[in-house]
Amino acid sequence: MKGKAFLKIFLTAFLLFFAAAVPAFAAVGCDLNDPDRDVVRLFPDSTGYKTSYAAIDKRGGEPLLRRVEQRLRDRFHGIYETIDVPYTIYEIYNGKRKVGYIHGVNQKGQFGGIQVFVALDMEGRIKSFYIQKMTSQWAKKLRDPKFGRQFTGLALKDFEAYDPATGKASGKVAEIRNPAPEAEIDFRAALRALKKNLILIDEFVFSAERGKP
């Protein structure tokens, strides 16, 4: 009894002080749970990757936020979608050659947070679409690869006309099928997250490469 009790107390003590790990950022970002495994899965021909973080307040401040909201056709909501949220950008390499990007955003879903990742090629076209986390009875359907495959080949320009507030879409985006009609809210949230994701990576990465201010 004595030995076991001590062990339990020790474990509590240990966990008490180390389990409550404190994040270093004021707002929480969106990382891949296991980048080593996930990068390879999303980019089969990759040999390595580099991780960097970008936040709207550091990359352009209020003006950038306005521009993003304008392109998104929706405002940033709530206490978690703030100007200082750090977004994780993974630069994917094959040898010394950059072959694409992976980028993730947090999105508020109906019952919990949705973490949406896209893998893009160097022209900004979607290679893969991946929902790392979602809380919903129908999450399985939206996390099914069949759903994600609908986005392959699409790019930001396809989403320009998409309106997250109403869900009205045109062109290729309108053809995207919702496999879980009961989870309409989450389906639309995923699309909003995707559009936001594409806009952000365009602002953070592609426009810089294009030489735009």
Next chain:
Amino acid sequence: MMTTESGVSLEARGLTRVYRRGSEDIRALDGVSLQIRRGEFVSFMGPSGSGKTTLVNLLGCLDNPTSGELELAGRSIFGGGRILSERELTRIRREVFGYIFQNFYLIPTLTVRENVALPLAFYRKPGVDGEVERLLGLLGMEHRLDHLPGQISGGEMQRVAIARALVNRPEILLADEPTGNLDTKRSEEIGEVLQELNKSAGLTIVMVSHNPNLARLGGRLIEMRDGRAYES
């Protein structure tokens, strides 16, 4: 006043000092006897190893003799085989003697005034207030009170040393080669100072010197050879 009716300050009888060096015994001083009266200016001359410094050290209570007796104004200091401790010697020294040496030994971080006042930090005879300024004035150093030893000449340093030696109104001034580090002119000046102190203040001076001119200033010359004293 440390004098008897006859005015004798110091009386030495059969002072002997033997040093042990390795397996040898060296008789630095061999049974010297003499008397020094109050107000006398006595000089000791002699070659190296003659024992002059040894004798003066014993007379000045800087050391214990191997045998022999010493009296200061009738009070027995050394004798009867008694060896005095450092504390006891110090007590006697500070009552009776002032010392100056070839190397002036001023404290470089203290001013002239502070150097002269230094002995008073350890022992203060009653009635010596103001002695610091008075002595420095007497020795012509009143314009250098706040200088550091590094800022004054050799001759001036020795004057300061003399002032320091006299601040507690000693009976006897012991001077061990006081002009050893000075040039001719300065040596003469110091010689004059000592003479003046002896004549006007009645200060008893016991001096060791290589310099014959200086030695003759006192009026009493004792030569030392092989541990013995010869008076001319």
Next chain:
Amino acid sequence: MISGFQIAYKNLLRKKSRTLLTLVGIMLSSWVLVSLLGFNRGYESALNRDIDNMGYQLMVMAKGCPYEAATMMLQGGTGLRYIEQSMVDSIVIRPEVDKVTPILMQAFFDPDKGDGGGIAGYFGVDLTTFPTMKPFFRFRQGGWFHDEQATEAVMGFEAAELEQREVGDMILVPEKNVQLKVVGILERTGTQDDGTIFVPLKTLQRISGIDKITTIGIKVKKDADSAKLEAALYQLPDVQVVSFTQVKQTIMKLVATARVMVLSIAIIALLIAMVGVVNTILMSVLERLQEIGILKTMGAMPGDIFRLVWTETLILCFSGGVAGIGLAFVFARLSDILVRRVLPYAPGGELVAIDLKLALLTLAVIVVVGLLSGIYPAWKAGRVRPLESIRGE
């Protein structure tokens, strides 16, 4: 007139760089010493605070139950054992007990949380007794549940942040697919409560289909005999008692070993600095042998010389100690600010708690050790014979 103190002080100024180096040595070691002592104290009080912040000091739970939410989650929510809710009544009547609260811990597996799925931890708490146990809980948004049966939830700061939940949003209990409305989001507490979702006890019992509880939190009356209570609780059948005082003692025991090691290093640093002091003073005595001899011809007794040299040691140690402690004060504030910048939440109060009492204690230690080490050079100086030293040129 010149004093012994002035003489000593001016002596130290003769070899400025040597004095300075010695001072730096003492300064650094005293800085280290006082900082470590301060950290010791700061840590212990932070620990006490965290324990106090748990709200209750004792927990009673089923034998063999992992009582820590994180352990529970690590073990995958299996192996939970239960105790009867009626046990609460038998405990609350005890004279030493101030408050009790029944808690049901449950974990549900969410297959869509990450790739392999993850565990969501829920605490079913009693609306009447639990909030009073945690009076320092602050709400970022909203407040507690409206009644004991409500299908509502209060989320810890990080739990809400992860799910991007605000008051008014819904959450879904995995496996059971029950929806709950978020009515409150807590401010950070720096404890495991930040990752917990709180639900009314009866609601969780309903969802899980269990009418028992897993834990009873007990708050002991201020001057009560805690040990007696623990002993009595052990008598209850099939339960184990966890006391946070015990936890704290275990932690402190673990920390104590580290502390001893670290403190030894500080003391060694101090001793090394003292060796430096002894060396400095000894060297300066040996350089001044003739001068000391002269002082003796001026009437300085051996005791005077001893005091003079000892005063030099005192000045060195005191100045070095004060400088080092001052440095520690400045850096304590600095590191406090730095830590708070990096971590938005750090335990309240100072992490390196140096107060005046500690500073004075450290200074006293340094001065005493210094004076002890200074005895030898001072004694040696006192014993110098004027003749030998003057002749020794």
